[in-house]
Amino acid sequence: MKLHEYQSKNIFSKFGIPIPKGCVATTAQEAKQVAEELGGPVVIKSQVLVGGRGKAGGVKLAKNPAEAEQLATQILGMEIKGLPVRKVLVDEASAIDKEIYFSITDDRAAKKPVMIASAAGGVDIEEVAAKTPEKIIKVNIDPLLGLREYQARDIALAIDLPRENWKEFTKIAMGLWQVYQNTDASLAEINPLVITQDKKLVALDGKMMIDDNALFRQADLAEMRDTDEDAPAEIEARKYGLSFIKLDGNIGCMVNGAGLAMTSMDVIKLFGGDPANFLDVGGGAGAEKVAAAMRIILSDPNVKAVLFNIFGGITRCDEVARGILAAMDEVKPKVPMVVRLVGTNAEEGRRLLENANMITAETLADAAKKAVAAAKG
Ligand code: GDP
Ligand code: MN
Secondary structure (H helix, E strand, O other): OEEOHHHHHHHHHHOOOOOOOEEEEOOHHHHHHHHHHHOOOEEEEEOOOOOOOOOOOOEEEEOOHHHHHHHHHHHHOOEEOOEEOOOEEEEEOOOEEEEEEEEEEEEOOOOEEEEEEEOOOOOOHHHHHHHOHHHOEEEEOOOOOOOOHHHHHHHHHHOOOOHHHHHHHHHHHHHHHHHHHHOOEEEEEEEEEEEEOOOOEEEOOOEEEEOHHHHHHOHHHHOOOOHHHOOHHHHHHHHOOOEEEEOOOOEEEEEOOHHHHHHHHHHHHHOOOOEOEEEEOOOOOOHHHHHHHHHHHHOOOOOOEEEEEEEEOOOOHHHHHHHHHHHHHHHOOOOOEEEEEEEOOHHHHHHHHOOOOOEEOOOHHHHHHHHHHHHOO
């Protein structure tokens, strides 16, 4: 789950990381009010869950409240990378001397968190990483020991941070580590962390990703989810406890078990097709869940055929068949559907589907071939 900049920075602030004064606004009028309260120049920042807002024109400086209102009107009317801007953050503007990149994320190869920093922070950090990777400093953190202060100092040295800022920087590094740990984050990023012209460190931007699998113990954070920005299919899938990921192909997949779902996608590809989604209905899925899964798959206009690959273990094939029938009643699918049922109560399942006008298959290879052919018309 991604958090907005304003949400991330609020969390940063709770852990002692300095952020600019500011407030979110949903209308230009509100933005003007915030600017009046802050006094002085402000920065108007679109709150959308994508990077590169600055380059897209979604971050603008305003000298006074009137200009803040005008720019907020403009930014609230924008779409950035397909996402409509519904909120802006109005922050007091900072006079920037230097922009630093600073983050903690999961390092899967090292099986440890990693702290990443660069003196070349700001909007071009991707380019820096691609063209001059030596400018990116990485230090792994032992998850049991936590971040050590000497590690923060090593980073300060490596990015040529002025000595006078080291103490502050160490405090921010320890704070960011606390943020990352306490929120079950997979990313806690400050870009830019700026040195202001009066030589102070401030986190000007904030980005966080929270591990979805930890949300059960992060109730406060789970509530921060901005469902406005999720694909409707994903919201629906979450409601029913389905693991669903939309892909670009045209063969909808409904499978039980993540491993089997991956295999099904591979076999579809092997026979020249392209899956429209990954969908794991999970073990022991009942009719209601299956019906929801089918609605979700069929709501994608790209889907030209659907493949059901069900291995009945705890999941009963007859229950799945009932779910398919219930969903068919409701959504009246217009695309061909291939079904392969094996395992617990498979025979009863097949019998239930006999009159459902579905293409049946015995093996996964057979089912995939038929689905690929059906999708090609
Ligand atoms: P992003 O483009 O989505 O990463 O948005 P950022 O919040 O990082 O803003 C992009 C850039 O706008 C920053 O790298 C800064 O150069 C600039 N910027 C943001 N806030 C301020 C500010 O208060 N003062 C000044 N002078 N520039 C700012
Ligand atoms: Mn940024």
